[in-house]
Amino acid sequence: MQKIRNFKDKTARQVMLGIAIFSLLLLVIIGTSLFLKALPIMKEKNLWVLLTSSNWKPFKGDFGFYPFIISTLYVSLIAIIIALPLSILTSIYLYAYSSDSVKKVFEPVIDLLSGIPPVIYGVWGTLTIVPLIADKIAPHFVEFSSGYSVLAGGLVLAIMILPLLISILLEVFRSIPAEMTDASLSLGATKWQTVKKVVLRKSFTGIIAATVLSVSRAFGETIAILMVCGNIAVIPHSIFDACYPLPALIANNYGEMMSMPGYESALMLGAFLLFIIIVIFNGLSRVALNQIEKRYSF
Amino acid sequence: MNNGLAKETPIFQEPFNQTILRKVTATPAITIKNLNVRIGDNHILNDVNLTIPEKSITCIIGPSGCGKSTLLKTLNRMHDETPEVKISGEVLVDGSNIYNAGVEVIDVRKKMGLLAQRPCPLPMSIFDNVAYGPRIHKLKRRKALNQTVIQYLQYVGLWDEVRGRVRTSASRLSIGQQQRLCLARGLAIEPEYILGDEATSALDPISTRKIEELFVRLKEKYTIILVTHTLRQARRISDNVIFMYMGKIVESGATEEFFNNPKEQLTKDYLSGSFS
Ligand SMILES: Nc1ncnc2c1ncn2[C@@H]1O[C@H](COP(=O)(O)OP(=O)(O)OP(=O)(O)O)[C@@H](O)[C@H]1O
């Protein structure tokens, strides 16, 4: 018996180790193959110029990625700025204030929302958000906007990551032991004081981790963004200008016009850049999270 | 400080002394009438009627699961947080029903300081834990707060152990230290009643004695209700004892009388240790 148990234990451990190594390998493989595909263009042009030029004329062989990188960051930033406060408030409401019947209605709806395919968000964004921006919002700020813009992308993206954020945050809040919130309440703290001083404090690192996860998701979102961003390769000067995030660039052009010299390799560099952005972002936030945990772990 | 704790009298100088126990005061501070607590079909407190005299120590004893914690929680309305708990009856504190419409639950909890059965430090420093109540109730100015926190940590005999690290996380304290911290935190809201749910369960005999001494001193100013599993502790420090069994009050009375001359068979069995 002892032997069998040991054997099972060992195999289980090795299998799991294998899976873990495999997923790590996958990351390396994807990174390397993108890199290799992007190598020709990097050899041909100066990488620094590729990254900082905003001149995108594939026919002439000009591949400036700067507008795409900026667009990706810009849209994701707007999405998280909109989504984070909304999702924190919503999840706090569902966690601390709502009645059970409200929870029973809302939680399945939130799960459902995160299951809706991006293309539907895209269509909806085109039909409602884009005209809303063009007719109602933008005229207050700029002379003209088609509505297909950074703001449209950010809004649609925010709406898409909201359900994900809310359900992770709910999970984070619910992992706080009831004794802890009870301790605060029984000292005569109000619900709001308890949320502010105990719940948010205790889940600070969890909130950051949730944010990181949804920003990574935002970086990579393609279809919905592609439908509402306008897809013009210029640097957007305001949130009402059109933009062209990396995933949209790749999805729009891959497979077409591949005969153009350097084009395929350039698109692969776009993919590689996206990959690097996500890896760096995750790495940095992990370091930050560790620091925060060390300094503020209570 | 309005509760007189600030008097310069050092608490632990006086040797612990059984004769410090006073006779039961007559004025009832808490009167419980026909209290019933139900959770679903579970009848957890069954027709509880009690009077608890002011400025004295009342110990609640009884086997595990008999409803002691539930009873304490009804006294500071912690059950309000769990909607499935249904409460009927009256709890009169200083003559008025704390369950009356219009009574602010915050005021009840500020007045009835509950020390939970499982000590749970808040996710902040040791200092901030003790300062939590004074801050939310705005009891102290910033400057005075330091002094107050130190004072309460001294009361519970924790100051010397933590003086170098009051700004570090409270969750790193040992369980016994956490228990004393929670006691200090509960006292710092300056309640009028202390409801201690096994407040010394995680402490060694010496610390236990110190906390007991503290309670005995505090009863000059506070009305204290303690749940305890240690009969000896009940005997040592209480003026009155309440014995509960399966959600009912079986017997209650002055401590000496209760232990020396129990009236109910159930009480006799429990005291002799035939069940626990
Ligand atoms: N939220 C709840 N839902 C259902 N039953 C509950 C709940 N809280 C308490 N009970 C039940 O109420 C009864 C009394 O519990 P209580 O915690 O008051 O016991 P106790 O006397 O404090 O026990 P112990 O000495 O072990 O702390 C128990 O049978 C318990 O299972």
Ligand SMILES: [Mg+2]
């Ligand atoms: Mg209990």
